[in-house]
Amino acid sequence: MSQRFYDPTLDKYSTFCKLDAIQSGHLYKVLRKSVGDKVEFTNGKGDLFSATVSLAHPKKSEVELSYLLSEALTENQITIAMALPKSMDRFEWFIEKATEIGIARIIPLTSRFSERKNLNKERAERILDSAFKQSLRLHRPILDDLTPITTHFEKGGEWEQKFIGHCYPGDKTDLIEHCDSKKSKLMLIGPEGDFSEEEVNQALDLGYEEVSLGSSRLRTETAGLMALARMILKE
Numbered sequence: 001m002s003q004r005f006y007d008p009t010l011d012k013y014s015t016f017c018k019l020d021a022i023q024s025g026h027l028y029k030v031l032r033k034s035v036g037d038k039v040e041f042t043n044g045k046g047d048l049f050s051a052t053v054s055l056a057h058p059k060k061s062e063v064e065l066s067y068l069l070s071e072a073l074t075e076n077q078i079t080i081a082m083a084l085p086k087s088m089d090r091f092e093w094f095i096e097k098a099t100e101i102g103i104a105r106i107i108p109l110t111s112r113f114s115e116r117k118n119l120n121k122e123r124a125e126r127i128l129d130s131a132f133k134q135s136l137r138l139h140r141p142i143l144d145d146l147t148p149i150t151t152h153f154e155k156g157g158e159w160e161q162k163f164i165g166h167c168y169p170g171d172k173t174d175l176i177e178h179c180d181s182k183k184s185k186l187m188l189i190g191p192e193g194d195f196s197e198e199e200v201n202q203a204l205d206l207g208y209e210e211v212s213l214g215s216s217r218l219r220t221e222t223a224g225l226m227a228l229a230r231m232i233l234k235e
Contacts, residue, residue: 003031003039004133005051005063006140010043012067017041017051024061027053039063044132044140046071071138077104077184078231079159081152083191084108084116085220091119092127094221095143098228099131105142111149113193119146149199153206159186164208165223167194175211175227179234187227191220 005023019027027033034056041049041063048068055062080103085091095106108124110117124143132140147155160183163175179185188195188203195203204210213226 002136003033004136005039005041006044006129006133007041008044008140010041010047010049010065012047012070014049014067015065017063017065019061019063021059024057024059027061028056028058033061040068041065042138042140044138046073046138048138073139075184076180076182078228079103079105079107079184079186080189080224080228081107081109081147081186082189082224083111083114083149083195083220084119084146086115086192088116088120090219090221092124094224095124095127096131097225099128099137099141100135101225101228102135102137102232103141103228104139105144107144107152108146109149109152109188110146111191111199112196114191115193116191117146121145149195153202156206157186159184161185162188162203162206162208163211163227164188164195164200164203165211165213165227166190166200167217168197168200170210172210172212174230175213176230176234178209178211179231181234185231187224187231189220189224189227 007017033053035053037053039051041051047070049065050068051063051065054064108119128141128143161180213223218226
């Protein structure tokens with residue numbers, strides 16, 4: 001099994017890398033690597049490197065790099081913009097699983113009925129980093145700052161398809177029937193108390209399509225993962 005490390009400062013011309021204390025500890029104490037052993041590195045931007053340990057140390061390991069390949073970013077990237085669940089553990093679970101499955105971007109939202117209004121971004125980024133390295137993917141997902149939904153609407157965006165899930169009556173068909181495998185997609189997921197009717201109407205006015213994720217009542221984070229899985233199935 002490949003052991004993957006991550007350093008966003010690398011480019012395809014990099015030949016050397018000093019590991020930080022956390023990754024050095026993992027290399028030395030957990031994986032028990034020594035001088036001459038091989039691991040892999042990525043910069044999270046599509047580049048993959050073979051790395052040979054040149055210094056094995058619990059706090060300041062070093063590796064020599066050899067560029068292997070580059071993977072282009074596809075155009076049909078998937079973004080989930082999701083209101084924070086009441087429990088932060090559930091949002092962190094979503095970050096982990098969505099990263100493993102193949103999300104491109106996560107936009108944490110606050111909306112009218114959100115019960116949680118704060119996000120420990122530093123901790124969330126660490127969880128994302130860990131899941132990214134474990135997944136063996138080459139493009140690291142983007143995690144936005146916590147954003148009020150009104151600000152999200154004002155910013156707009158360049159997604160080719162935009163969807164919203166909500167519990168109000170409406171002419172909704174399953175998300176998977178709307179997805180175009182060649183287009184970039186954004187899905188809006190509300191909090192436990194749903195979006196307000198005003199927020200839903202604003203989204204529809206901005207060109208969002210209202211869709212269904214099935215007949216079951218889903219938790220916020222489950223709905224986010226279900227939507228992601230449905231969209232990936234159409235790729």
